[in-house]
Amino acid sequence: MPTRSLTEDAQEVLRAIALIELGARMQVLESELALPRDRLIRLYREVKGESPPKGMLPSSADWYMTWMANIHASLFYNTYVFLKNEAKCSHLDALTKGYRLYREHCTHAGLEPLLDLTRAWTLVRFFNGGLLEMTQCSRCSGRFIGHKYDLRRNKACAICQPPSRAGKPGKPARDEGRARPLPPAVAAREMATPLAA
Numbered sequence: 001m002p003t004r005s006l007t008e009d010a011q012e013v014l015r016a017i018a019l020i021e022l023g024a025r026m027q028v029l030e031s032e033l034a035l036p037r038d039r040l041i042r043l044y045r046e047v048k049g050e051s052p053p054k055g056m057l058p059s060s061a062d063w064y065m066t067w068m069a070n071i072h073a074s075l076f077y078n079t080y081v082f083l084k085n086e087a088k089c090s091h092l093d094a095l096t097k098g099y100r101l102y103r104e105h106c107t108h109a110g111l112e113p114l115l116d117l118t119r120a121w122t123l124v125r126f127f128n129g130g131l132l133e134m135t136q137c138s139r140c141s142g143r144f145i146g147h148k149y150d151l152r153r154n155k156a157c158a159i160c161q162p163p164s165r166a167g168k169p170g171k172p173a174r175d176e177g178r179a180r181p182l183p184p185a186v187a188a189r190e191m192a193t194p195l196a197a
């Protein structure tokens with residue numbers, strides 16, 4: 001392994017800390033950072049005060065297709081793409097900043113963040129692997145996540161066309177009575193504007 005300068009090394013540690021604070025699992029850290037595993041485990045223990053959890057990462061793209069998850073994941077991914085393509089962030093910066101903005105947006109809207117950092121990271125990998133793609137909603141023109149080769153897929157996003165069970169009496173939707181989330185594209189634009197300025 002080529003030796004890094006102390007500054008580069010310190011920056012890598014700071015990136016690791018930011019990811020751990022946002023809830024990254026070991027697999028994410030090992031894949032994204034050029035730091036040895038034992039050092040990452042020590043960092044994890046220092047930041048979180050506990051050992052990193054074991055176990056497999058979620059591996060199904062279907063999770064992102066359920067109603068609320070699709071809204072949350074689309075919101076995050078629109079932000080990620082904006083940060084990477086328009087604000088010229090690196091993949092890792094776009095992931096970290098995009099995920100932080102997504103969580104802040106949830107806080108402001110009074111929503112529980114459904115997407116954890118690992119799901120956000122996995123989502124980007126599914127896009128890079130060509131499994132998922134963004135589709136434009138025929139009603140609000142927001143861009144939302146869909147399976148790449150699904151011919152039956154909806155042309156309207158989950159906000160414009162919620163499933164019929166959503167909001168039925170006796171089964172309150174989790175965001176009932178709270179602020180309705182903005183269409184993903186609008187929210188992503190609003191969230192990313194201060195960074196782009």
Ligand SMILES: [Zn+2]
Pocket residue numbers: 137138139140141142156157158159160161183
């Ligand atoms: Zn829509």
